[in-house]
Amino acid sequence: MAEEKLQFQAEVARVLDIVVHSLYSHKEIFLRELVSNASDACDKLRWMALTQPELTADDPGFRITLIPNKDAKTLTVADNGVGMNRDELIENLGTIARSGTGEFLRQLTGDSRKDVSLIGQFGVGFYSAFMVAQSVEVVTRRAGDAHGWRWTSDGTGSFTVAEAADAARGTRVVLHLKDEEHEFLEPFRLRHIVKTYSDHIAIPVQLKDGDAEPETLNEASALWTRSKDEITAEQYKEFYHHVAHTFDEPWLTLHTKAEGAIEYTSLLFVPTQKPFDLFQPDRKQHLRLYVNRVFITDDCEGLLPAWLRFVRGVVDSPDLPLNVSREMLQHNPLLKKIQNGLVNKLLGELKKKAADAPEDYARFWDVFGPVVKEGMYEDFERRDKITELVRFRTTHGEDLVSFEDYVGRMKEGQTHIYYITGDDRAAIAQSPLLEGYRAKGVEVLLLTDPIDEFWVANAPGYKDFGMKSVAAGGTDLAAIKGAEDDKAAEERKKDEAPREDLDSLVTLLKATLGTKVKDVRPSDRLTESPVCLVADEGDMPMHLERLLRAHKQKDDETPRVLEINPAHALIKHMAARATAGASPDLEDMAYLLLDQARIVEGEAPTDPVAFGKRLAKVMAKGIAA
C-alpha cells in the first residue's frame, strides 16, 4: 500500500502546538512518557497471551530498549509489546481520545506559562516526543499480525502512514533529535532519566549503546511488591505520576498488604489536584487491577464505589483467577471483599487526617468533598461513616465545620440542622431567608455543590437532629432561644402593621398576583428585607428546580409562597393603603415586590419589560413627591 498523508485532529494540532512552542523546563519527561506507553503495551500483551500464548511464543521476554545513535542523531525507544495495526495507529497517534480533553482545551488561555502548567497536569503522552524531536517515526506491528506499519510526522499538522514489511512485534519510536537536544544521546543522561522517572516500571528498561551488551537501567520489579521501607517518597511519587497520568504531588499515599481470608496488596493515592475527568458522566474509577503482577484492567467497576473515583493506584491479588475475562472478573465475589477492604482503609485514613491535620484535610475536602458527598446519596451502607467525614461552610465564619461541631453549638430549643442551598456561597450568605436565624445567632450550613440538593433531601441528619431547609415551609424560630434578646423581637412585634391592615394587604397581593404565587403570608423569618420567597411544605426546593431547569429536565416553575415582613416600613405603608382599597399603584408595587423576591433568589423577573416599566413609574413618582 502506498504512503498516505493524513491530518491530525484539530485538538491534537493544538496540543502539539503548545508542546513544541512551550518552554517546558523538564523536557526529559518525554522519555518517561514513551517508556510508560511501552510498558503499558507490554502489560496488554502479557494479558492477551494468557489465553493466546502463541502471540508471544516467538519472543516471550518483555523488554523496553533505548538505542541512542550518535551518527544518525536518533534516539529509539523500542518495546516488544502489543503493537498497533493500521487503524489503531491512525486513531491513537492522530487523535486524543482521553476524557477531559475538551475541558482541558477550553481552559487554555494562550498564555504559554499558564498553559504549560496546565499541560503538565493533563499529560501530553506520546506527543511530548516533539519537545525534543524535529521528526518522529513509529514502526509498529500488532502481535499476531503479519505486517507492520510506519508512521512519520514532523508534528506540524499532518502525518504519513505506510506499510512496513520488516517491522518486529511491538513498537519502535525513533526520535530524530533537534540540534539542541543531543544530550539525549548520552548514556549517562539516559541512565539518570530512567532511574529518576521510570525505576518503578516492572519491565526491564535496557540501554543498547552501540555494540556493548544491553544494560538494564531500572529496578524492574513491581514497586508495590517491594517492602515499604525500601521505597523512597520520590519513588512513590514517580509511580503515582505513572499510574495516575497526572503530575501533582499525591495528597495521600497508602501502601498496604492485606492478609487473611483474601490476600491482596494495594498502593493507593489520593491526588492533590482535581483530575480532569472527575465530573464526566461515566464516573469511571481508575485503579489498575493486577493478578500476581499481571496487569488485568484499569476499568474494573467493582473495585471502588463511584464516590471514590478520584483515588488512583494499583491493587494486586494472587487470589483472583487469572484466566477469566474482565467482564467475569467484575462479578467475582472476591472483588466485593477487596472493595470493602479498600474503602474501609481509605475511610479510616481520611478520618485520621481530618482529626490530626484539619488544615490539610480542608485542602482535600475543597477538591474532593463534592464527590465524597455522592456517597451520602448512594452508599447507604457506609453513610454513617461518610457523615463523619463531611465538612461544611456555614454562616459562622470561614472554617470548615463538621456535623459534630455544628451540633455542639446549637441553640437551646433548636431541634434541626438548618441549611440553605444555592450556586454561590457569597450570594446565599446574603439571603433574606437567613435574617431571622442570624438575629438569633443560629448557624446555617451554606450548601453550594449541585449534589447537595440530592443528598440533603433524604439525609437522616446527625444524632437526633434532622436537616431542614431555611427556604421551605414555616420556621420554628419562635421555639429557639437565641442570642437576640427577647426584647428586640418584642419591639419588632410592636412595630408591626395592624392585623386588619396586614390582612387587607395579603388579600390584595393574592388577588393581584393570582397563580404567580402559591400563597402570601406574613413572615417571622425576615428582620430587614420586605419580602422573600419560600417553597411550600412538600414542594420541590427552589434551587433544585433551578438546577433541573438548567439541565432541561424540567420546564415549568412551581409557584412559591411570598412572605411579607409585617414590621418593614414599605409593607406597613402598603398595608395601610390596602385597607383604603385597591389602586393601580398598589398593583404595580405588588408585582415589584414579587419580582424583587425573585431577583434575590437568582430568578429573572416574571416579565422583565413590565418590571422595567413599573420600576420607572414608581421611581418617577417617588422623585416627584
Ligand SMILES: Nc1ncnc2c1ncn2[C@@H]1O[C@H](COP(=O)(O)OP(=O)(O)OP(=O)(O)O)[C@@H](O)[C@H]1O
Ligand atoms: N509503545 C506503544 N505501543 C502500543 N501502543 C501505543 C504505544 N504508544 C502509544 N500507544 C497507543 O497510543 C495511545 C496514545 O498514547 P498517548 O501517550 O498519547 O496517550 P495515553 O498513553 O493514552 O495517555 P497519557 O497522556 O497518559 O500518556 C495509547 O493509549 C496507546 O493505545
